[in-house]
Each structure stands twice: as C-alpha cells, then as structure tokens.
Amino acid sequence: MGWEQIEISLPNCSSLQVISFPVVQLHLNRTAMRASQKDFENAMNQVKLLKKDPGNEAKLKLYALYKQATEGPCNMPKPGVFDLINKAKWDAWNALGSLPKETARQNYVDLVSSLSSSLESSSQVEPGTDRKSTGYETLMVTSEDGITKIMLNRPTKKNALNVEMYHEIMHALKAASKDDSAITVLTGNGDYYSSGNDLTNFTDIPPGGVEEKAKNGAILLREFVGCFIDFPKPLIAMVNGPAVGISVTLLGLFDAVYASDRATFHTPFSHLGQSPEGCSSYTFPKIMSPAKAIEMLVFGKKLTAGEACAQGLVTEVFPDSTFQKEVWTRLKAFAKLPPNAMRISKEIIRNREKEKLHAVNAEECSVLQGRWLSDECMNAVVNFLSRKSKL
Numbered sequence: 081m082g083w084e085q086i087e088i089s090l091p092n093c094s095s096l097q098v099i100s101f102p103v104v105q106l107h108l109n110r111t112a113m114r115a116s117q118k119d120f121e122n123a124m125n126q127v128k129l130l131k132k133d134p135g136n137e138a139k140l141k142l143y144a145l146y147k148q149a150t151e152g153p154c155n156m157p158k159p160g161v162f163d164l165i166n167k168a169k170w171d172a173w174n175a176l177g178s179l180p181k182e183t184a185r186q187n188y189v190d191l192v193s194s195l196s197s198s199l200e201s202s203s204q205v206e207p208g209t210d211r212k213s214t215g216y217e218t219l220m221v222t223s224e225d226g227i228t229k230i231m232l233n234r235p236t237k238k239n240a241l242n243v244e245m246y247h248e249i250m251h252a253l254k255a256a257s258k259d260d261s262a263i264t265v266l267t268g269n270g271d272y273y274s275s276g277n278d279l280t281n282f283t284d285i286p287p288g289g290v291e292e293k294a295k296n297g298a299i300l301l302r303e304f305v306g307c308f309i310d311f312p313k314p315l316i317a318m319v320n321g322p323a324v325g326i327s328v329t330l331l332g333l334f335d336a337v338y339a340s341d342r343a344t345f346h347t348p349f350s351h352l353g354q355s356p357e358g359c360s361s362y363t364f365p366k367i368m369s370p371a372k373a374i375e376m377l378v379f380g381k382k383l384t385a386g387e388a389c390a391q392g393l394v395t396e397v398f399p400d401s402t403f404q405k406e407v408w409t410r411l412k413a414f415a416k417l418p419p420n421a422m423r424i425s426k427e428i429i430r431n432r433e434k435e436k437l438h439a440v441n442a443e444e445c446s447v448l449q450g451r452w453l454s455d456e457c458m459n460a461v462v463n464f465l466s467r468k469s470k471l
C-alpha cells in the first residue's frame with residue numbers, strides 16, 4: 081500500500097540505530113490534493129528513481145513537506161533531546177510553521193524536480209567544461225584566466241564535507257586535471273574554509289550495518305585522498321577561514337597554501353575518537369617535525385595562521401581585508417606561466433613520493449575503519465549531534 085521508505089539514521093551512544101519513516105503514503109487526502117495530485121504522486125514516484133542518495137538534509141525536507149502537504153502544520157509533541165531521529169524529523173516539519181498544504185505540495189514537487197536534475201547532471205559534467213560548471217550540489221566550480229576554482233559551497237554548514245561533497249570534489253578534480261586551466265584552486269564559501277567531515281555522515285547506516293558503513297567510508301576516503309595524491313597540476317589552497325579535520329590534513333598534499341589571518345588549523349582527532357588521515361601521519365612530521373605534528377594530530381592543538389606558516393604547513397598569510405585581492409593577483413600571474421613546464425616540474429618534485437603516499441593513505445583508512453566502530457568515536461558523534469559538545 082505505497083510505503084516508500086527513506087532512512088534517516090542517527091547513532092545512539094554505543095550502538096547505531098536505523099529508523100525508517102514513510103515519505104510516500106499513497107492513500108492521500110483527496111480534497112487536499114485536488115489540482116496537483118498527479119504532480120505530487122509523480123514526484124513521489126520520482127523519489128524512488130533517484131540514482132544517488134540525496135542526503136539526510138534533502139530527505140528531511142522531503143519528509144517535512146510531505147507531512148505538511150498531507151496533514152498540515154506539525155501537531156505532534158516534541159520528542160526528547162536524545163530521541164535524535166524523531167527530533168530531527170519533528171524539527172524539520174515544525175519549521176514549516178503554518179505553510180499552506182497546497183504550497184507544501186508544490187514545494188515537494190519542486191524539490192523532487194531539482195533533486196532529480198542536480199543528481200542526474202552532477203554525474204554528467206564533462207571534463208574541460210569551461211566557465212561555470214553547473215550541476216554541482218555542494219560546490220561552485222568556475223574556470224577562467226587559466227584557473228579552475230573549486231569552491232566548497234555549504235556555508236550554512238561551515239562547508240562540512242558530506243558524502244555528496246566527497247564525490248563532487250573527486251569529480252571536479254578529475255575534470256580539472258583534464259581541462260585547459262594551468263592551475264587549480266580549492267577554497268570555501270562563507271566564513272569557514274571547511275569544518276571537516278560532516279559528522280552526520282556517520283548516521284546513514286546501510287542494511288549491512290555499521291561495519292558495512294565503516295568499510296564503505298574507508299573505501300570512499302581512500303579514493304578521495306588518492307585524487308589529491310595523483311592530481312597532476314599545481315594545486316593551491318586558499319584557506320579563507322577556519323579549517324578543521326580532513327580539510328587541514330589534506331593541505332600537506334597541496335603545492336601552495338595561502339591563508340587569511342582569520343584562518344585556524346585544527347585536527348581534533350583524539351577528541352573525536354579518530355585518527356589522522358589525508359596522509360598527514362606522514363606529511364605533517366616531515367613538514368613540521370614529529371613533535372609538532374603530534375601536538376596537532378594527537379593532542380588536537382589548534383594553530384593560528386601565523387603558527388601554521390611558521391611550521392611550514394602554510395606558504396603565506398595575508399590580512400583578511402586584502403586576502404582575496406592579493407592572492408588572486410598572484411594566482412593570475414602563476415596561471416600565465418607555461419602550463420607544461422609547471423606540470424612537469426610538479427611531477428618531478430612529487431612523483432618519487434607517490435607510491436609511499438598511496439601506501440600511507442591505505443594504512444590510515446584501514447586504521448580509521450576500526451576507529452569509526454569504537455565507542456569513543458560513536459560517543460563523540462552523538463555528543464556533537466545532540467549539541468552537548470563543540471570544538
């Protein structure tokens with residue numbers, strides 16, 4: 081009888097729970113659905129056909145709009161603070177306030193339509209696309225003046241990397257490696273460079289359980305970091321604000337790192353029950369000495385931009401007020417240099433380390449796979465999601 085399941089799952093202290101909720105209920109209220117009932121039903125069917133998981137945020141929006149369209153404003157008692165899944169659902173529905181049913185129905189149809197087109201087109205962006213690459217859900221990718229700019233674009237989530245963003249960055253890097261730009265730049269939209277791994281990535285548990293989730297995470301992470309190790313052109317980070325976790329560790333694989341003096345560099349892996357990735361267990365001790373690397377990667381010491389520059393992780397620091405102007409002027413000059421010479425010079429500097437970096441990457445991912453199953457890690461994620469702790 082038409083129960084389409086979309087799963088939102090959140091960890092529960094020592095074990096991980098999956099709760100499914102109905103987003104499609106085909107016995108709809110006929111009066112409420114009159115004019116666009118067909119569109120609504122079509123949209124509900126379209127949800128089943130999405131080729132990629134739209135992510136928890138979108139699923140929650142779909143849930144809320146569905147409930148609003150069929151039942152009207154949220155009329156359920158607010159779940160307790162530890163009932164994370166039902167609270168997330170309640171929050172999403174309740175946030176719609178007194179939105180009329182008809183508008184909710186229309187918004188549901190619009191959302192499904194935009195999800196269908198963005199999830200379709202994000203896997204169809206051709207390498208070498210010039211100017212603006214549309215179709216990315218979590219990035220803004222532009223190419224001009226010989227520079228491909230990949231901008232992390234989830235500013236309201238401090239550019240946390242969700243699963244979709246990992247895939248889109250890999251796609252954008254592969255496209256940039258083949259386009260006609262000379263250099264590639266990674267930066268963040270908004271006040272953060274990136275707050276690192278999206279901690280809700282840990283909450284969407286597949287039928288194979290947490291072990292399968294951890295295994296898939298390790299596979300994805302290995303492939304993701306591999307794209308940075310193998311990137312053939314000069315790769316530059318413009319660290320526009322605070323950087324956390326994996327967005328910091330990856331910097332050891334960039335060819336230049338320019339930072340605003342507002343940026344900070346924080347790798348709180350022990351606090352999160354996790355261990356270093358992005359090849360930082362190898363690159364950081366080489367860049368800054370083993371003792372300084374341990375302060376960051378084991379004890380979670382947060383560095384200012386000036387300190388990160390003194391340790392060799394950052395190439396140069398700029399005042400925030402002139403950061404964009406000064407760095408772009410410099411990058412435009414770099415991009416005018418002969419691209420083949422730059423590529424070949426990077427190759428000769430980096431290539432003898434590549435095999436080692438891939439081996440380090442594999443080992444780090446395998447260690448992390450085990451860490452993600454630990455109580456230490458699960459408790460840290462639950463604490464963040466239930467807002468008991470922040471960095």
Ligand SMILES: CCCCCC/C=C/C(=O)SCCNC(=O)CCNC(=O)[C@H](O)C(C)(C)COP(=O)(O)OP(=O)(O)OC[C@H]1O[C@@H](n2cnc3c(N)ncnc32)[C@H](O)[C@@H]1OP(=O)(O)O
Pocket residue numbers: 236237238240241246275276277278279280281297298300301324325326327348349352354357464469470471
């Ligand atoms: C395939 C898996 C690969 C895994 C690779 C391993 C990678 C490991 C890491 O990267 S470890 C680092 C993980 N990151 C964190 O622990 C940071 C968590 N975030 C925070 O502590 C804080 O949000 C903050 C200090 C970054 C910013 O604090 P504040 O300025 O007070 O802003 P808010 O907390 O209100 O944040 C606004 C909004 O963004 C959401 N958000 C921020 N960071 C994350 C995140 N990392 N994951 C998920 N969500 C994040 C936050 O929840 C707020 O959302 P809301 O407005 O409440 O909906």
